[in-house]
Amino acid sequence: MVIVGFPGDPVDTVILPGGAGVDAARSEPALIDWVKAVSGTARRVVTVCTGAFLAAEAGLLGRTPSDDALGLCRTFRPRISGLRVDADPIFMRSSQKVWTAAGVTAGIDLALALVEDDHGTEIAQTVARWLVLYLRRPGGQTQFAAPVWMPRAKRTSIRRVQEAIEAEAGGAHRIGELAQRAAMSPRHFTRVFSDEVGEAPGRYVERIRTEAARRQLEETHDTVVAIAARCGFGTAETMRRSFIRRVGISPDQYRKAFA
Known part of the structure; x- marks a missing residue:
């Protein structure tokens, strides 16, 4: 050497x-x-x-x-x-x-994350979007973990809810519990979260769960049933529907292509 x-x-x-x-x-x-x-x-x-x-x-x-x-x-x-x-x-x-x-x-x-640390979240998100154009996966699957590229709420209370969801993708994350974490009524929380993040809380939870499942399909040999349960989908069928909606292909097809 x-x-x-x-x-x-x-x-x-x-x-x-x-x-x-x-x-x-x-x-x-x-x-x-x-x-x-x-x-x-x-x-x-x-x-x-x-x-x-x-x-x-x-x-x-x-x-x-x-x-x-x-x-x-x-x-x-x-x-x-x-x-x-x-x-x-x-x-x-x-x-x-x-x-x-x-x-x-x-x-x-x-x-x-290093780009974000050096230049801020907005530039990191822009770079992530550029990369997605060139690293696009079937069905528009994005390449990146939610904490890096997902829109971050300006309100601290909503950011904390985002972080809680991202930290435990398999959690229940019921609207009432999330609203309580943000110290808001469920109706007000849903409106504020949607305004700050760009999508409703339930959709955000689904996005995070899909991202967590995507990684586990790539990096483990666990069954789709086990991954679905661990990531909070409940059943493999629910996870399959979410994958088709967000990724464009089924979990089994994704694993064959990228595991």
């Missing part, structure tokens, strides 16, 4: 991608020393998928959580001692400086 050398000026963002060569790379002292040195002066460090192994080897993760949604948790825990692994998020900000993404598609979500 050849180490190119150290940049003359500090690097803004160090990106450590994953891949088949990660095991060999993390055994190269010169490379790990390079990662340590360059990351020490960088504004932030980003890992994608198994690139987290390089960051952990360089001591950049410490005891902060590293996320994984592709079955790597079972591998990560015994191989990196003293590291707590969070298996739930598709990406997360482990510290002020370090961001970690679970897999390749999660890396796209993370890239948009």
Whole structure:
């Protein structure tokens, strides 16, 4: 392995991608020393998928959580001692400086989150819309996780409701409960939410559930029935109807194409 050398000026963002060569790379002292040195002066460090192994080897993760949604948790825990692994998020900000993404598609979500962090939500949403034009999936399926590209309400109370829905796609999310969280009457809440977000609360819940199910179809071998129950659809038929309405194809067709 050849180490190119150290940049003359500090690097803004160090990106450590994953891949088949990660095991060999993390055994190269010169490379790990390079990662340590360059990351020490960088504004932030980003890992994608198994690139987290390089960051952990360089001591950049410490005891902060590293996320994984592709079955790597079972591998990560015994191989990196003293590291707590969070298996739930598709990406997360482990510290002020370090961001970690679970897999390749999660890396796209993370890239948009970095744009949002640097330039604001409006620009990140614009970039996401541009990307959708070129990364369109069958039936107009969009590529990105809801927290990155979905319209964010201006009112704090409505944003908190959005975050609650996104954090637990499989929750009941009844209008009365959501309205109570926003400290509004159900009727007033429905009107305000629709005005702020651009669609009714029930439609938003369906969108988030569909996105959660989409990811699980891609990244797990669980049955459609199990995914439908976990994501709050109740039945596989309800999930199928939502998929056809929002994605343009059935869950089984989606899995065959993208899993």
